[in-house]
Amino acid sequence: xxxxxIALYGGEAMDSAGASKAEEEVAAYQSSEAKQARLQSxxxxxxxxxxxxxxxRKPSLADVDTLINLELGSAMRVTVVKLDxxxxxxxxxxxxxxxxxxxxxxxxITEIEQGQMGHRHISW
Numbered sequence: 001x002x003x004x005x006i007a008l009y010g011g012e013a014m015d016s017a018g019a020s021k022a023e024e025e026v027a028a029y030q031s032s033e034a035k036q037a038r039l040q041s042x043x044x045x046x047x048x049x050x051x052x053x054x055x056x057r058k059p060s061l062a063d064v065d066t067l068i069n070l071e072l073g074s075a076m077r078v079t080v081v082k083l084d085x086x087x088x089x090x091x092x093x094x095x096x097x098x099x100x101x102x103x104x105x106x107x108x109i110t111e112i113e114q115g116q117m118g119h120r121h122i123s124w
Contacts, residue, residue, distance in 0.1 A: 055067060056111060066091050066092065066093060067091060069093055069094075070091045074093065074094055075091055075092060075093045075094060076091070076092060076093075076094060077089050077090070077091050078090050078091075078092060078101065078104075080105060080108075088108055088109075088112065090104040090105055090107075090108050091104070092104050109122065110122070
């Protein structure tokens with residue numbers, strides 16, 4: 001079997017079907033963009049489910065991994081009670097260090113503040 005011949009027309013590489021490499025790249029990009037849009041819409045629909053209320057709106061892979069480990073029993077949910085008697089929960093792995101807990105608390109407070117008041121920066 002010999003490789004498929006490629007001819008140059010007007011300086012652009014063409015395969016035997018007549019499609020240029022640039023057109024193929026554009027089609028692949030548009031396909032990838034469509035897949036990403038479908039994934040985002042499916043994720044939004046899943047997150048509207050009340051069972052998944054504890055999943056952040058834009059979850060990272062680490063968030064999802066921690067929540068899965070929470071369900072499997074290898075993570076814990078810590079309730080933080082603030083001085084104004086409000087509280088919130090954060091989930092961390094059983095092997096988490098104090099630094100991991102602090103980062104989880106910082107991330108949760110940032111999410112809460114941005115959800116209530118829009119963009120806000122807290123100097124830690």
